[in-house]
Amino acid sequence: MSIEDRLREGLPQELPDVQASEDAWASIETRLARAGRPPRESPRARLIAAGVALVVAALAIMFVVRAFAPSDGTRTPAAGEAEPAVSTWTVHTIGEEGTGISIETPQGWTFREDPLQIDMWPRILFAVGTYPFPPGGDCAPTDALEALPPDGMLLWVSESRDVHPGSFPPRPSRFELDPRSLANYECSGDWPTYLTSFRDGGRFFYAQVAFGPAASDALREEVLRSLDSLLVEPAGLTPDCPAVDAGYAPVVTPGAGPAGSAATVTGVKPPPYQEGGLRVSNWKIEAWWNLDPSGWASFATDPPPAKGPGPVVLLGEQSTADTCSYAVRFRVPDVPPGTYSIVVLDYGGGGAGPFEPVTFEVTG
Amino acid sequence: MIGSGATTRGPLVQDSLRAAFERHYVPLVRSCMLLTGSKHAAEDIVQEAFVRVAPRLSALGQDEVRPYLRRSVVNLWKNHLRRLAVERRHRRDVHAGTSQEDALEDRHVVRRAVMRLPPRQRACIVLRYFEGLREREVAQVLGCSVGTVKRHTSRALARQRQELGDEY
Numbered sequence: 001m002s003i004e005d006r007l008r009e010g011l012p013q014e015l016p017d018v019q020a021s022e023d024a025w026a027s028i029e030t031r032l033a034r035a036g037r038p039p040r041e042s043p044r045a046r047l048i049a050a051g052v053a054l055v056v057a058a059l060a061i062m063f064v065v066r067a068f069a070p071s072d073g074t075r076t077p078a079a080g081e082a083e084p085a086v087s088t089w090t091v092h093t094i095g096e097e098g099t100g101i102s103i104e105t106p107q108g109w110t111f112r113e114d115p116l117q118i119d120m121w122p123r124i125l126f127a128v129g130t131y132p133f134p135p136g137g138d139c140a141p142t143d144a145l146e147a148l149p150p151d152g153m154l155l156w157v158s159e160s161r162d163v164h165p166g167s168f169p170p171r172p173s174r175f176e177l178d179p180r181s182l183a184n185y186e187c188s189g190d191w192p193t194y195l196t197s198f199r200d201g202g203r204f205f206y207a208q209v210a211f212g213p214a215a216s217d218a219l220r221e222e223v224l225r226s227l228d229s230l231l232v233e234p235a236g237l238t239p240d241c242p243a244v245d246a247g248y249a250p251v252v253t254p255g256a257g258p259a260g261s262a263a264t265v266t267g268v269k270p271p272p273y274q275e276g277g278l279r280v281s282n283w284k285i286e287a288w289w290n291l292d293p294s295g296w297a298s299f300a301t302d303p304p305p306a307k308g309p310g311p312v313v314l315l316g317e318q319s320t321a322d323t324c325s326y327a328v329r330f331r332v333p334d335v336p337p338g339t340y341s342i343v344v345l346d347y348g349g350g351g352a353g354p355f356e357p358v359t360f361e362v363t364g
Numbered sequence: 365m366i367g368s369g370a371t372t373r374g375p376l377v378q379d380s381l382r383a384a385f386e387r388h389y390v391p392l393v394r395s396c397m398l399l400t401g402s403k404h405a406a407e408d409i410v411q412e413a414f415v416r417v418a419p420r421l422s423a424l425g426q427d428e429v430r431p432y433l434r435r436s437v438v439n440l441w442k443n444h445l446r447r448l449a450v451e452r453r454h455r456r457d458v459h460a461g462t463s464q465e466d467a468l469e470d471r472h473v474v475r476r477a478v479m480r481l482p483p484r485q486r487a488c489i490v491l492r493y494f495e496g497l498r499e500r501e502v503a504q505v506l507g508c509s510v511g512t513v514k515r516h517t518s519r520a521l522a523r524q525r526q527e528l529g530d531e532y
């Protein structure tokens with residue numbers, strides 16, 4: 001008997017009986033009934049919620065101040081004045097499980113999947129604009145660009161395939177609008193656009209952004225924040241990085257030394273996980289000195305909470321978009337001798353979470 | 365009756381879901397048990413897969429329900445693996461196999477050998493030789509290329525030959 005036949009015959013025989021019981025059906029009914037409720041908050045979600053709460057609180061204060069300020073009721077921002085930040089963002093998700101991608105945008109922006117409605121590669125996955133825009137164009141959303149208002153913005157993200165991986169840099173920790181990339185590109189030639197190419201999760205992308213001539217700095221910040229929210233479901237099947245039975249606690253080498261000496265914190269990245277219906281991967285780590293990781297929501301505060309006496313110091317950060325490990329070299333802060341905590345935060349899925357803290361002994 | 369929170373689902377969808385449950389629940393749980401090594405985890409994953417398929421059921425053809433459920437199960441299983449990894453991150457005393465092989469008896473030699481495979485190889489073996497899918501179908505379920513399926517299957521079979529003896 002071949003090994004294949006042994007598997008075909010042996011596996012069914014070695015499984016215990018399973019029934020499609022009424023209990024199982026009742027469990028599905030209960031889950032369906034709960035499906036309409038918001039999911040429980042994860043630590044990451046709480047972190048995001050804390051950030052949103054801060055923005056909402058700031059907006060509420062602004063609203064109150066404005067409400068009691070002298071006004072003719074038709075206030076518009078003065079020239080050069082930044083528009084207030086939006087308080088709520090919307091998540092847009094496209095693709096099937098396994099090929100998905102999502103992005104968050106301020107409410108009121110227009111999101112359009114497959115804006116060209118043409119089967120071509122690189123494929124324009126979606127376009128986002130601050131205004132209602134039509135689909136259409138030959139190899140860029142030119143119909144939408146033609147409708148670009150002076151204070152508006154249009155962003156579109158394309159996916160490429162069959163490319164040399166080295167020609168696409170890893171996704172940056174934070175997206176930027178590099179002025180050197182502002183040019184009239186093929187397809188969208190009449191409109192100058194910022195262009196960023198990057199790889200994420202084994203996939204290859206271009207992001208192009210066009211602004212109207214009167215677009216505000218606040219709008220540019222919002223576009224970058226939106227791009228930073230991009231979640232990419234990795235190509236291929238399974239974890240880009242293998243699960244590690246020993247866990248993901250970082251290691252500091254050496255584990256002791258005087259203030260000012262050099263040390264390195266290293267570790268491995270866990271496999272991708274499910275979040276928001278997508279399989280996502282952590283894309284950045286930060287190494288912190290003396291950070292208290294118990295106050296999840298308080299990471300958003302400034303200064304962040306301290307685990308013990310002394311300052312909280314960001315030792316360094318590293319993109320892990322295309323790696324399964326990290327190494328952050330740092331100088332021991334100028335602190336008195338003692339034992340200090342080092343925490344590595346991993347960023348992914350729109351939030352951050354801590355790995356198991358490690359300690360460093362500062363010697364005299 | 366579906367619970368009160370699901371009042372927007374009509375009786376036709378409810379009937380279709382029940383029919384899908386009757387038809388697919390048992391084989392999916394059995395297959396998932398080979399992935400998770402645990403009946404409890406397998407039932408949990410498959411029940412969640414039914415919840416996910418419910419809103420799309422009316423748009424799926426009869427032949428599309430099982431593949432959709434199967435793919436959901438595989439994705440939820442990966443999520444399950446992720447949760448185990450997170451648990452291990454915080455509880456280093458938890459042995460990797462504790463929750464996966466809780467119900468295996470000594471006589472389950474083939475199943476035990478499959479459970480010892482790395483997840484990707486295990487998924488290929490289960491889908492190919494337990495579910496009876498073709499390589500292309502396995503690739504679709506797992507979201508990878510046929511070449512990747514071939515590679516993982518080949519490595520898994522080589523390992524199974526070692527585990528189960530030289531007679532193969």
